[in-house]
Amino acid sequence: MDGHYNFGFLDERTKKMIRRAMLKAVAVPGYQVPFGSREMPFAYGWGTGGVQVTASIIGRSDVLKVIDQGADDTTNAVNIRRFFARTTGVPTTEKTLEATIIQTRHRIPEAALTEAQTIVYQVPMPEPLFRLEPRRAETITMHALGDYGLMNVKLYEDIAQLGAIAKTYDYPVLVNERYLTSPSPIPKFDNPKMHMNPALQLFGAGREKRLYAIPPYTVVRSLDFEDHPFEVQRWEHACALCGADSSFLDEMIVDDEGSRLFVCSDSDFCSERRSAGHIGTQQAVTIPDTLVIGGGEEP
């Protein structure tokens, strides 16, 4: 630990202010609480909100895991983990089950979370109505009155224009049957995991200066239509490394002939499975081009 910094980088008063805002957020599930977001030694968009939340709740007995797009070894995750190792000295881990605080960007771990864990999301835009209603004052009124027809107008428009609800990440949810909430840019694959999750879920948006929370065991419902129900992504392939067929897969193009390698996006989940003896095909699959170039043949 670097002794030049206060524990967790932020000073104690700031941490107290953030914790106070978080108590309010937990008390009103899904409600966006304003807070005095601080300048952090990161650029906005790098998780300044999540970092502030983590910094204000982390204690000396915590074990921290940081993931970005499901992986522990990407730039964002490595840097934030190093930041906390340096400013707090708490042990860090890549194992989901060992962590007490998991800071995440874009994913919820595949392994089931427990009551002893807290998951902190980095949120770029906390306002789910942001693209639909530009006036901040109006969206606040809409939240206050539970007036969320507009979101369904957007979903209707997707079905009318594209045949299905096109939103695949940051898919809007209704928390505790009351507040419309942005789940941060996690894939809609992860939305069902938020429902009745035993872990405390905290959301921090640094640039937008908002916090919100989903307490343990809270109802989280993804919006949909009765005749176009909410569905998560499915893949025709299993993970090439560990053979998992029910995890969220990353698709990697490995050559210029259309070969694609499907691997788990959750790197810890994948390596746990591999060390438990599961094994995938270890091979990329070739998917015929869906775009026909130069006229092509008739189907």
Add this chain to the structure above:
Amino acid sequence: MNNRILLSVRDAGKQFMQGSRMRWACQGVSFDLYPGEVLAVVGESGSGKSTLLRLLAARLACDVGSVHYDVRDEAGTAEATGASALVNLAQLSEARLRWLARTDWGFVEQHARDGLRMNVSGGANIGERMMALGARHYGKLRSEALNWMERVELDTGRIDDLPGTYSGGMQQRLQIARNLVTHPRLVFMDEPTTGLDVSVQARLLDLLRELVDQLHLAAVIVTHDLAVARLLAHRMLVMKDGCVVEQGLTDRVLDDPQHPYTQLLVSSVLTP
């Protein structure tokens, strides 16, 4: 005609700050509106017609006087409290006013762009009110949208087109459909035919007259076009400088104007 009052206005007025002094935009307006009745408000530009309409629709709060409305309960049945079911709009919560504005009322703006959501398709525009009220069945929303497009004589093939690609007259029809989809009892219209060419105007007026009749709508229509008032309205108010100078049955006011200003207004209509 039902003798239960739908909308009752008593001495309503609104003032605005102009420079450093207050000026009454409209003042001392009183009238009653019954179900199925169409009232035209006429007068020159700046006479306070639109302000009055906004007061009636609770988009502005009255500075003096009050607007009362026969509010139904959520189930849609009249609140059975006898003759005194009229509720002062100023006493309703914002949530209740919003509910009222999207179920029991319609508001047709002069510029369709103000009343439509321009970045979603025509079908979504018609469905918006129903979705705000909790409709969550895509198929039903769509068939209702098609049904209303037919009723306002819009080409159903354009349901998925953005309103920006519609002509002015079509946008106005879409706006009307979007307002009528929840079967309101009262529709406010702010110069609904202004800015449309004469033949489109005539067809729109025809449509409005038909709909008002079929749906037993009450309507308050603000217009400066006396021909619109003559065609649609049962009664009319003539406004000048924020005050009502004359009111009565449309034919009486137009054929036998009493107030000098009304006489001027009637005589200044061009007849080809």
